Amino acid sequence: MTTVAELLKEAVNKFKSAGIETPQLDAEVILCNIMNFERIQLHIYPEREISQEICRKFWELVEKRLNRMPIQYIINRQEFMGLDFFVEEGVLIPRGDTEILVEEVIRLYGEFFKGTNGTILDIGTGSGAITVTLAILIKNSIVFSIDISHKALAIAKKNAKNHGVDHKINFLQGNLLDPLLNKGFEKTFHFIVSNPPYIPTETVKGLSSQVKDYEPELALDGGEDGLDFYRKIVNESPKYLINKGWLVFEIGYDQGEAVSRLMDEAGFSKVEIIKDLAGLDRVVKGEWVK
Structure with a gap:
């Protein structure tokens, strides 16, 4: 033996x-x-x-x-903020960089909305890492979670159930904010958060085989300049944010100025870039005041 x-x-x-x-x-x-x-x-x-x-x-x-199949797909598991998430082919593997977005939302909630029932919208939920973690760590939260992929939603639901927060999360299938249209969600959310596809189309082609051959292109390709999804979310979010609600994005390391400019031009205030531990742009946030 x-x-x-x-x-x-x-x-x-x-x-x-x-x-x-x-x-x-x-x-x-x-x-x-x-x-x-x-x-x-x-x-x-x-x-x-x-x-x-x-x-x-x-x-x-x-x-x-x-x-070159990613190890996370082989063992069907990825750790995110100390929590284990089920993952498999067809859903983006959660990255440590995304923890910065989650930590910032928790910080903003504590500063501006502590004690209230924080209503959160996560656009492009994937495995549910952001959705589930916020539902766990913000005790009074109610979370709405959107993804265009039926498979991603099934995996996100599984993770929500595994962590005992499925009763706090409403999963919606559709493209970006489309599932909210004419459904009475206007001025509802304290936070709209998203880690959208942000890699330029040409760059996707040059990614390692471990990424481009296994992870869903739908979750990677952000269009010609990588900003397609930011434009749509920035333009449509104000309708659904409460007064003094926050839009919080994860971004690519070289997209801080471009995404900040989109938010400034759309009328967001307190727009700020947050860097990761390597000193690279990683999150952009802005407050909607109307």
């Missing part, structure tokens, strides 16, 4: 030969996922023998990783 150490060594060598960036980590994560182990257990019990069935499953998943 093969041992843990032998199995990992062989997989790591295959990953290295294929140019996988984190060969040891990926091999350990895949094996832990199959065995329901913590990674430390692999190092405590390196001589543990592995059954043929586990070996078969392991090599099946290793082959997927060799084909």
